[in-house]
Amino acid sequence: xxxxxxxxxxxxxxxxxxxxxxxxxxxxxxxxxxxxxxxxxxxxxxxxxxxxxxxxxxxxxxxxxxxxxxxxxxxxxxxxxxxxxxxxxxxxxxxxxxxxxxxxxxxxxxxxxxxx
Amino acid sequence: xxxxxxxxxxxxxxxxxxxxxxxxxxxxxxxxxxxxxxxxxxxxxxxxxxxxxxxxxxxxxxxxxxxxxxxxxxxxxxxxxxxxxxxxxxxxxxxxxxxxxxxxxxxxxxxxx
Numbered sequence: 001x002x003x004x005x006x007x008x009x010x011x012x013x014x015x016x017x018x019x020x021x022x023x024x025x026x027x028x029x030x031x032x033x034x035x036x037x038x039x040x041x042x043x044x045x046x047x048x049x050x051x052x053x054x055x056x057x058x059x060x061x062x063x064x065x066x067x068x069x070x071x072x073x074x075x076x077x078x079x080x081x082x083x084x085x086x087x088x089x090x091x092x093x094x095x096x097x098x099x100x101x102x103x104x105x106x107x108x109x110x111x112x113x114x115x116x
Numbered sequence: 117x118x119x120x121x122x123x124x125x126x127x128x129x130x131x132x133x134x135x136x137x138x139x140x141x142x143x144x145x146x147x148x149x150x151x152x153x154x155x156x157x158x159x160x161x162x163x164x165x166x167x168x169x170x171x172x173x174x175x176x177x178x179x180x181x182x183x184x185x186x187x188x189x190x191x192x193x194x195x196x197x198x199x200x201x202x203x204x205x206x207x208x209x210x211x212x213x214x215x216x217x218x219x220x221x222x223x224x225x226x227x228x229x
Contacts, residue, residue: 003159033215042120042205042219043160056216090160092217100209100217101148104162 004108012114021076025093026106032074035090081115120208122220129196129227136192137223139206143187148209155202196227
């Protein structure tokens with residue numbers, strides 16, 4: 001049973017460009033969350049999608065947007081990239097309606113984004 | 117802004133020794149506390165989701181306790197093995213941020229043979 005799949009694994013972009021990261025949740029999971037992990041910090045919550053809608057959002061600017069498709073897969077889009085957007089982006093899926101009280105979230109291995 | 121703090125930041129353990137480390141969090145609006153193990157070049161793996169004050173959970177040689185009144189959780193590793201080397205992350209869920217994991221910075225554990 002495949003877990004969470006993220007693509008691409010690594011990406012290099014130029015400041016000002018736009019990027020799209022993709023996530024396929026674990027089979028049977030309906031909720032997808034995105035996290036950003038900068039060096040030396042814990043992952044920071046970006047947003048969560050359930051039933052194709054953004055349910056919650058963290059303290060990230062509007063340059064960060066997302067989408068969830070009917071098959072529960074999700075995309076994270078970042079516009080007007082800044083050097084500070086360089087980080088590991090993690091996708092997590094769950095089957096608890098995203099309540100955080102289930103069996104824990106299943107994470108992907110992440111996409112390493114480098115902005116130059 | 118919630119502060120979930122983990123200590124120590126890192127620790128080195130001899131194979132066979134037991135160890136423990138702490139996750140501290142604000143006790144108000146508590147909903148759940150998650151623990152994850154994150155090995156290098158892999159995905160974070162859920163260890164425990166704890167919801168009740170006094171909860172104790174165990175998975176093999178790893179166990180965790182929870183005190184929601186004073187705002188802390190301990191993770192214990194008994195008889196550490198090299199495969200226990202990883203970063204251990206705790207994450208808080210509050211009643212006003214349902215489903216949003218608020219992570220600490222992690223405790224990096226290195227087990228040497």
